[in-house]
Amino acid sequence: MFAVRAGLKKFDIPYNFEIKSIIACYADWIREGRLKVNADWNKDLKIRFTVQDPCQIIRKSFGDPMAEELRFVVKTVVGEENFVDMSPNRSNNYCCGGGGGFLQAGFPDQRRQYGLYKFNQIKQTGAAYCITPCHNCHAQIHDLSEHYNGGYHTVHLWTLICLSLGILDETERAYLGPDLAGVGL
């Protein structure tokens, strides 16, 4: 996302299309009634979620308005009362430590030391799940939980949307914990 936007500008490349994040589409489709998601599945379970604001999408690309769209989608899907923000958040959020090529750079000790900021932020929310709408964030935040025995799970947004819609197959639940493994099956 950022690499494309920044590259188009830096190399002065003409283009004839819009650049969109699917987060904005999810939000539009929910508002238009095209995705009939709700948080009924979590009413009694009361499983707590937090969300990672990816630097590349929020701070470096679309800013706080996109962070609000992200929260609208997340709260609709998991229930407002089951959502806890990290602090700081939105454009002021900390990078997880998976960005900038760090995951491939061959410095795992430094990468995990960097990630302690993120790990502590997540732990302070008390959330059982961290939603990560970015692949680098997903890989890093998942690794941090394993490495530091965080006990939280790391999930993509599409997993939760399908869970809420009751269309998440058994084979699509690799990142869910035992508390959600059977929900909606």
Place this chain on the structure above:
Amino acid sequence: MRAEEIRLGKTRKSLFKDHVMSILPDGGNLNLCLTCGACASGCPASGIGDMDPRRFLRLAAMGADDEILSSDWAWWCTMCQRCIYACPMKIDIPQLIFNVRASRPREQRPKGIVASCDAALKHDTCSAMGVSEEDWRFVVEDVLDEVRAGQAGFEKLQAPVDKVGAELFLNQNSREPVTEPEEMVPLWKILNLAGADWTYGSKGWAAENYCMFMADDASWEHIIRTKVKAVEDLRCKAWLNTE
């Protein structure tokens, strides 16, 4: 004519910082540091290897070029831009870092990042995991067949490749087709349910871009041009990131 005085300027050591300033808009504000430390106090890379963004910039300002150019800290900063966000003078420390990365001989940059960039240059897919157009098509069709046959209610699920004129050109991180293809399915279900008019491209679909991270401008530009062409060849209205 006092030629000696003019020569003084000519023999003055050329600082790396000045080189970076010459290529950034407004010089990246690199001379405006108030030394307040707002950058360092909110940077997760502060303290790793006894370095932080404020210190890095001060070293650059003092001309300690050898120290910053040889520092691995340039690979531990993720260029996340939180320091700019916090900085009262909006100093572009991440661009200083980017140019430190770029100054390293290619063979001395982290092997994993170089390998990912090189893999992305192998095919027009731009996949940093080296997925070819054929392999990509095969995985999409294979997973789609499996879902249609095995999941009730999704017998007509669509995952088009190279659908000319589709509204949305969807990209995908290579991790999915290579290591966890079943993770693509929830996304397809959502797109189908929402009635989205979308397509993958056989070219230019890979979302990742390690050539930027390794500060290889020529390769980064090649990847972007390949992606732009892929979207425009299919006459799509929007390039849609799964993130």
